Amino acid sequence: MPAICKLARQRLHWLGLSVCLLTLAPEAAHSQDMREVRRTVRYLTSRHLHGRGYTHHGDQRAAAFLARQFKSLGLVPFKSAAAYTQPFPLTVNTFPGRLAVTVDGHKLQPGQDFILAPESAGGRFTASVVYFDSLALGQEGARQQFLAQPLQAVALVLTQPDYQRIQAQPLLAQKLGEARALVILVPGKLTASLAPRQVAQPKLLVAAPAWPHAARQITLVLDACLQENYRTQNVLGYIPGTARLDSLLVVTAHYDHLGELGRHHFFPGANDNASGTSMLLQLARHLSQPSHRLRYTVVFIGFSGEEAGLLGSRYFTAHPLFPLDKVRFLLNLDLVGTGDTGATVVNGTLHPKEYQLLQQLNTGPASVGPLSARGRAANSDHFPFSEAGVPAFFLYTRGGIAAYHDVDDRAETLPLTRYNELFQLLSQFLTHLAH
Ligand SMILES: [Zn+2]
Incomplete structure (x- = not known):
């Protein structure tokens, strides 16, 4: 120093x-x-x-x-x-401390493979991965199935386009908030920003090609700190x-x-x-x-x-x-x-x-x-x-x-x-x- x-x-x-x-x-x-x-x-x-x-x-x-x-x-x-x-x-929400993301034993590189959603919370846990079914956006049966699914213990993985579409459906958007963590797969480049708040769950933005195919488990070590005033x-x-x-x-x-x-x-x-x-x-x-x-x-x-x-x-x-x-x-x-x-x-x-x-x-x-x-x-x-x-x-x-x-x-x-x-x-x- x-x-x-x-x-x-x-x-x-x-x-x-x-x-x-x-x-x-x-x-x-x-x-x-x-x-x-x-x-x-x-x-x-x-x-x-x-x-x-x-x-x-x-x-x-x-x-x-x-x-x-x-x-x-x-x-x-x-x-x-x-x-x-x-x-x-x-x-403003900040990420000044520990940061490690491992998916099925494969370590993701901060900045290149993933960034954090600006409002992400911190957390330290291992969780199984569940994939969001896009059908839930339009088909009533799939929608009810998704709404009935317990998410508290899992990391929910969904594509960024699906994540954006979900925002127009308040019930589905609220349901996302139940997941232990959200993993949003971004098809293009990763673009970071800042937020004046912190939500209750960790939210990762992962470059879609960096996410291991059909991965089943994620381990997260992440410090987030909301700097108030x-x-x-x-x-x-x-x-x-x-x-x-x-x-x-x-x-x-x-x-x-x-x-x-x-x-x-x-x-x-x-x-x-x-x-x-x-x-x-x-x-x-x-x-x-x-x-x-x-x-x-x-x-x-x-x-x-x-x-x-x-x-x-x-x-x-x-x-x-x-x-x-x-x-x-x-x-x-x-x-x-x-x-x-x-x-x-x-x-x-x-x-x-x-x-x-x-x-x-x-x-x-x-x-x-x-x-x-x-x-x-x-x-x-x-x-x-x-x-x-x-x-x-x-x-x-x-x-x-x-x-x-x-x-x-x-x-x-x-x-x-x-x-x-x-x-x-x-x-x-x-x-x-x-x-
Ligand atoms: Zn700028």
Whole structure:
């Protein structure tokens, strides 16, 4: 433990050192910038940060890193934020301890073979396996047979499509709750999420091909912990405008992710959203240099709780640290580590003038590829601001990797295809807005 902490401090020191070098040489080579970006993404996705969730201080370590960076860049903290942070409570189910699943003597691999439903309970037992009969969904005889079957001592196995269909039939859905455990066989990729509650039974999501054919017995050792009113934090600071102190541009990115899957596995969240967090830091680094300072004040916010339901941005818009009606524009960055097929701008259709500006700037060989505009969508932290009347874009890149909310969203395979081009586009966009 102490050795890990020491290593992390050295890394932070390294980051601080590179910042100074960049500040002295603003025209630093492109490759040097990308080394810096890679270093940030590697740190945020490292084991030391435990998937930036709510166990083993994952979120707090990520927040401390961001605050250190803000301080070294000379960002100003808001008076009401202690050391760049705005604390808020959230309730979330977590899996920080033991995790082992054995089926007929065959051990399933966490992350690859199975994940946990976000609301899963823990448990430690061996149980026989019973398979759900799909006929019970439509045929009265099979349905009655299923409803009469005792499930308290068994693990019930069913396919994800059947599980979803059952939700429309309250009696069957209630019956599922009686099983000792549920094993849901997922036909496609495993995609994890978070829940603010814990149910009474363990619930596994198993990749269908990983489930041994006609298996008869399962042994489960699983710790689940509902973190109630856990204190997490948004991280924010600003660069004062040179002319218009009360007109704000806001750049946001969530730094949290899905946390741990037992003691030995975690969700790295490289694209989601170490990519956006690093872009936010690069923009802060650029705009904090005296020659690049904008006329408008630029606020940078790293949100927590996004994966748990946009909780950090919802909390912020309910408890803003600046008047929301002073925001000229907000730019939210989430999933910006690819770009083979361009980028999408959520809210692009709501703000045609600003979207047109983005398109005008996105030309020539250094473009990020084709842009496309979407309408309103509650899919990232721009949304609570949009609902509060703040003009905002949420930008994400397209193409590249398929990893999303899984253990494969790793720093080593994050392509950062159009990262530099996107950085240029966004810094120009902010500069134009401030004129
Ligand atoms: Zn996400």
